[in-house]
Amino acid sequence: MTTAVVAPFRFFSLHVVRTRRLGPSLVRVTFAGQDLEHFFSDGHDQSLSLFLPHPGQSEPRVPHELGDGWWQAWRELPDGVRAVMRSYTLRALRRDPDEIDVDFVLHTPAGPASAWAAGAGAGDRVVLLGPALADNRAIRFRPPGDTDLIVLWGDGSALPAIASILESLPAGQRVRVWLEVHDAGDVQELTTAADAEVTWVVGAGSVDALREARLPAAERPYVWIAGESGCVKALRRHFVRERGFDRRRITFVGYWRQGMNEEQLRAAE
Numbered sequence: 452m453t454t455a456v457v458a459p460f461r462f463f464s465l466h467v468v469r470t471r472r473l474g475p476s477l478v479r480v481t482f483a484g485q486d487l488e489h490f491f492s493d494g495h496d497q498s499l500s501l502f503l504p505h506p507g508q509s510e511p512r513v514p515h516e517l518g519d520g521w522w523q524a525w526r527e528l529p530d531g532v533r534a535v536m537r538s539y540t541l542r543a544l545r546r547d548p549d550e551i552d553v554d555f556v557l558h559t560p561a562g563p564a565s566a567w568a569a570g571a572g573a574g575d576r577v578v579l580l581g582p583a584l585a586d587n588r589a590i591r592f593r594p595p596g597d598t599d600l601i602v603l604w605g606d607g608s609a610l611p612a613i614a615s616i617l618e619s620l621p622a623g624q625r626v627r628v629w630l631e632v633h634d635a636g637d638v639q640e641l642t643t644a645a646d647a648e649v650t651w652v653v654g655a656g657s658v659d660a661l662r663e664a665r666l667p668a669a670e671r672p673y674v675w676i677a678g679e680s681g682c683v684k685a686l687r688r689h690f691v692r693e694r695g696f697d698r699r700r701i702t703f704v705g706y707w708r709q710g711m712n713e714e715q716l717r718a719a720e
């Protein structure tokens with residue numbers, strides 16, 4: 452008997468194939484690379500760690516050839532040399548040819564990742580730490596099998612995850628969605644077979660809109676909330692304290708925090 456053990460995550464060396472502006476503050480970057488034949492994902496809110504070069508570097512510096520020792524070696528590289536690491540979501544995976552899409556918010560003030568995405572062009576190189584197993588722990592959207600209502604909330608950073616989740620849901624599944632985007636031009640056509648109602652909020656105000664919303668009666672609801680971490684915390688509290696939802700049926704993830712870059716957010720959490 453032979454037993455093959457596949458590590459759930461691995462590094463992928465990728466390059467940009469093309470970019471497409473989806474709206475005033477959203478850009479889609481399509482990546483390819485030979486390694487993608489080993490990339491597998493069940494999608495949903497599949498998160499990825501993206502390593503990006505600094506301006507002037509031709510590729511990101513990540514000592515991934517060191518295996519398990521890469522993290523320490525990466526941390527020890529000098530600032531300004533060490534690749535910038537940021538979290539993003541798999542928006543789409545296609546085969547023949549192997550390609551993945553990642554949708555970036557172009558925010559102000561721009562951080563290194565949004566600045567990189569704004570200027571990305573064909574051939575630009577990145578490194579990705581991503582899934583080699585389709586079902587992996589970087590997929591957090593996990594509604595229990597008996598769920599009779601799904602509630603989703605997100606801002607622009609969670610729009611790729613929500614769009615993918617909606618695409619995966621079956622006909623008959625009741626879903627209520629609140630999405631907050633910077634600009635009316637960022638509103639997208641979303642595809643789903645589910646019985647979904649989507650409320651778009653342009654600018655601020657989606658947290659209050661959801662707090663005040665009448666939700667359909669449900670015995671076993673499931674809530675997924677991701678985006679700015681102050682909003683995420685406020686909404687989780689609202690669902691637990693004011694609506695009496697079971698906290699085990701709420702998935703919540705702070706994707707970014709006002710006034711903090713991702714390193715500071717990781718250190719704070």
Ligand SMILES: Cc1cc2nc3c(=O)[nH]c(=O)nc-3n(C[C@H](O)[C@H](O)[C@H](O)COP(=O)(O)OP(=O)(O)OC[C@H]3O[C@@H](n4cnc5c(N)ncnc54)[C@H](O)[C@@H]3O)c2cc1C
Nearest residue numbers: 498538539540556558562563564565608706710711712713
């Ligand atoms: C699991 C996960 C999945 C994610 N998926 C996506 C995704 O698919 N697409 C996506 O665009 N983002 C996504 N994000 C959020 C993204 O990682 C952060 O927005 C990240 O901070 C962007 O890096 P940066 O270098 O541009 O900005 P940073 O250097 O990290 O921050 C610089 C400044 O910009 C502010 N800022 C950061 N993000 C935003 C924002 N979205 N809007 C307004 N201001 C911001 C910060 O508060 C800070 O003041 C995800 C985050 C997580 C944890």
